[in-house]
Amino acid sequence: MRSQALLLLVAVSAIAADHESLLIQNVTIHPVTSAEIKGGSVLIVDGKIAAIGTKLSARGAKVFDGKGLDLYPGLINAGSNVGLSEISSIRDTVDIDEIGVFNPQLKAEVAFNPSSEHVQIVRAAGITTVLSLPSSRGEEFSPASAVDAPILPGQGALMHLNGWTWEEMALKRGAALDMLFPIIPSVPRREQTIGGPPQRTYSELEREYKVKLEQIANFFEDARRYAHAKAAGEPDFQPDPKLEAMIPVIEGRRPILVRAGKERAIRDAIEFAEKEKVRIIIADPHDIGSTAELLAKHGIPVVLGETLTLPLKEDDAYDSQYALPGQLFKAGVKFCFGTFDVEFARNLPFQAAAASAFGLPPQDALKAVTINAAEIFGVADQIGSIEKGKLADLILTDGDPLEATTSIKAEFIVGKPVNLESRHTRLYEKWNARP
Template sequence: MNILNTIASAAGWIAAACLSAGAWAQDLTPVRGPADRSVIIRGATVHTVGGATIKDGVVVMGREITGVYTADEFRAWAATVRWAAPGPVEIDAAGKHVYPGLIGAFTTLGLEEMQSIRATRDTAEVGEVTPEASACAAVNPDSTLIPVARTNGVLIAGVFPDGGLVPGRACAIRLHGWTVEDLAVTNSGGLVVNWPWMRTVRGVDGPREDEQAKDIRARLARLTEAFDGALAYRNAKAPGGPTDVRHEAVVPFLPAPGGGPGGRVYIRANDADQITAACAFAAERGLSVVLVGGRDARLCVDAIKRAGVLGVILVGTHNLPKRADSDYDEAYRLPAALRDAGIPFCIASGQETGHERNLPYAAATAVAFGLTPEEGIRSVTLDAARLLGIGDRYGSIEAGKSATVMITDGNPLELTTRVERAFIDGVEVDLSNKQTVLYERILERYRQRGELDAQGRRAQPDGAGR
């Protein structure tokens, strides 16, 4: 009986922990409705990314960007426009900067809350090959990590599943909304493949090298079956015939029967052997591939070009050297090396989900080691949007694109820069989060004790400065 009571008590604690994990994962910041008035941002330096930078520029936007003007062009345009009451919202941004919202190209935002609590991690499906699984369906729109990233200007994110050889389909989300449907920019942005490790490892522990080689061959065979089996299924399927869910999920990512490109296949590969094998696999089947990771991409330039790879999502720059004889700045210089080689790329943060807000600083390191500041910004905006397949709508400030922009007091790659206001699809979003609320709570304690003034500055003692 005592044992049963102990088990029941333990089960109760586990259930409570799971419920608590869910409670901790609730985002309580306001979700604002669709914009019902146009917005005019005036006087700022507008960094369009897709074109020239405009000093003393003007951005006019609703849900989409209506136009981007110099001050003189705006005055001429405004003289021809009659606004319906109550008119647009005007923002005086003199001395500020306007940038497109940052895009985290490779994240698990919404799929993972606390790595130490299994109940809050939903990144992997059961099974080695699950192409039918959609990351978008598992996203938690109430994740507390979403507003944390948003506070530092990350307004769009690519969300990738993990686990197994083919863990499912990635998606792109906007970091604002009530439901998964509100967040989704693309429900099925591309099929994700985790390329197998291609080398055996000699060591005292673990399986023998011949067993490792056998496992590598088996995993490559399963991967081949996933794509070649889907192609055979498509060619053999008769109208009204039986449906195979997994083959059906792969078919959209194969070349079209008429020869057109299929959907994007995101292949995660870092080692040179992985990259060259993945490129050969993709070239043989005519797949539209984006490499994810790419630590050794500079060693595989010819293979990447021969395969027609669309680009490389570099997962972080704050990485240690890969080999004992590597240069200390190998990872820092990789973006510039790919630029010089003519390979499209973007930069992802490469950090745990809770630190996705640090995305701009990964690009800043690349700027310190070879990229220009403009290339650094583009690597986390327009280049990221293009590799996620949403470059026609996001990533730059241009007429007709989504009004997903931010107003800052400096370059977002600088640690000292603050994002003062942000808009996603024309809706101004709340930039508070659990950390800013906690910060204000602590400040209030010291204000009540008279140690800080209303602005949060250290209070002057009586008689000071007299």
């Protein structure tokens, strides 16, 4: 490590004057992918990490003294509705959950509101990148399982939480195709109230489920035919935005983020992926049953939802949700974390820490909110760790960023210092001063 730093020292002096450069020094660097460096410095040139070491200096670079604080890569929330939903109970302010069953052509980034209050609030917690998704939590958690419930609600985009326009903020468009895997809703065991809709039987619900699976298979078949017709340049070929959007998916270039809460959905999703030969990422699972090994075997990564959530069943161990990440870790499944909401998106690091209290090694908790997310969504060459050549998404803290008692002191997104003020701090300052 040390010898590498010395080598870098040589490289540094070659910075040309017309490049924007910044030297963060006097910090403990936590690169995530390698050992920590005490008294370290990071040189940023044109938004990228140009050098890491202990004795860096750079003429012409602005210097930021880290005063002995800790430097981490920016955290990644790999599942949220940030930018698309402002006040969740007021529909007019919400742009998720479009009407329609198959909408793979919808793109989250085009409605990402750079002025959303949540952008500032979330990044103030050390989160520099979010995956913004076009739909709310999966059907598993919504009261209705209507026949016309969305299945493919659109594409999620990885967004940087800094920029003037969504174009500037978009790190990776079409990062994943969102998919709400159908479910068989559970039939309530006891009738609590008078009246209400008549209970449907399991076999009816199961039939509906199978119909939906068939619908999905048909849609993928259509997409494949479409791609074939297009490639063959068939004379009567007619463009179709929906099917067009499926081409990267069926070609395996765009993964499908499958919201699969329970074991059945996970198993059926894996089967579906095998059959359709598509890449999937399981999202927001809470009752994985005995699928951990299966996920590991197929190399299917997972975006975990909230750790801090209730066990699903009365008899589940009290810590069944807390312990889930540790369980996946032991099975060798690659995973990261999301929150699948807006208002609690900033609490992502605490979800990871709680998982660590219940069996996930702390270093892997940190990886889960940084490098793992980057790898799972194919941007590990750009973000997720402090390494030379990556984008300078960095946070400066007075301790472990997964601890709530830690403060985020400074933040850089693509090398630019980020203002950590938000509506929350502004209100604080204003009203704290009320005489």
